[in-house]
Amino acid sequence: MGKTSGRAAGFIEANGTSFYYEACGEGEPLLLIHGLNLDTRMWAEQLSAFSERYRVISFDLRGMGQTPNAEEPFTLYDDARAVLQGLGIAAAHVVGHSFGSVVAQELVLAYPEMVKSLVLVSPTLTGYPRSERRMQDFARFVEIYETGTKEETVEMSARMWFDGPGQAARDESQQARAKYLQMTAHAYDLPKLKNPPLWLAPPPIERLEEIAVPTLVIAGQKDYEDFQKMAEELEARIPNAEKILLPDSAHLPPMDQAPVFNRIVLSFLEQARQ
Template identity: 30%
Template sequence: MDLYYEVNGSGHPVVLMTGGADVRNWSFVAPHLAKHYKVVAFDGRGTGKSPSPLEDVNHVEDLLSLLDHLEINQATLIGHSMGGQIATEFALDYPERVSELVLLAPGLSGFSYSKEFEESMKTIHEAAPNIDKMVKLLLSDSSYRVVTASPHRDLMAQMLRYHMNRMFEWPAIEMVWPQPPAIERLGELTTKTLLIIGKEDSLDNHRVADYFQQHSDAQVVEIPGADHTVNLTHPEKLYRKITGFMKE
């Protein structure tokens, strides 16, 4: 297994997944969970301390390889942002390996994001290779309005800056996702699912949450005063929501 991972605690396995960040994304949540569970946090391929991809990346199969390597037959998956997209795809393809699915402001393959979002991403990409400008533009988005006013702004900026530096190391590769896209298969999601979203997150992310609520049996919970980074700004409340759901 060439992916970087950390294991803390003991008991039922809980796997923490993220997208454009690294294991530091769970700095305030993992210690709470590790009091009662075996917590696995890892860096996806090309992020954090994991190696850069040499070919097209299949995050779902990478997760399967990690679980097999750690001899974890079944786990609770907790995925944030793109990590939530990966977790959803995994639960659809390998439902027998997932006991509970917890999604924090997840992405969703096949979802049509707004013109405003697409234009914002285009502006950020056009700022390359000026990473400081890219980070500044990204943090100016409304979905980060809470964390940028919190003591965790520097940590968020450090993770984004490091991730973007890593991305410049990548060769020309693509992300490989299962087909058909998850948006067409949400009705097949049989895993017990909790979706958590900050009330101050973007309209697009709220639209994704609404789609889950309408097309799956997911329980959707909104956290007041939180944005896209509820894991950084509201870790204790997040911990209580997750453990309460797992004990139901």
């Protein structure tokens, strides 16, 4: 077990922008990649728990958190690679949440030598069809975004993603939910990306069988149906993958069930290292 060291934070200049990062602990590197409209703050419980055994790194994707936009074309997998290289890391275990799971998938396919194992949380497959319920809720979200207040928009986002579709907010998750609201409100105050990322071609959905590292897929049973189906497809098509379904989580297991999530991931990482 590695000895926990003090937390470091700063910026890495690369690919035309400045990536905000946080790092903590010693041992094998473990990279955490957050979801859309979130930032490094979603990993607070993981930085503390994982840094007892690993060198844990999280960073803000460009245009989110404290990482600015940039004018020139970019790829998300090259951004992740640049953060690792900027910290002198040749290879790492990688955890990606939702949109961040796309970054993780692209990274392992573009630079397989840089990824030791993969944890895909509430994962997304670019090009996979959305469920009817998610499309209906998203249409309602767009209506609120265009005609309502920022507070109403952020609350609708929390109902969709933190609570889960049709679910009531849980008393035991109020502190984590408040942090989600804070991050999401911050995201809506930031300038929008002027140009979308250039996606890996062919995309991961056509290449899952190429992923050769140990892979854990984690999904929440209270999440939208299509995310559960994407998790099933990832488990079925990635050669060395296993899936765990959390009955009490929606889309944010690292936040709404942090102790359970942390135990599962640490157990998987120990097996992956053997």
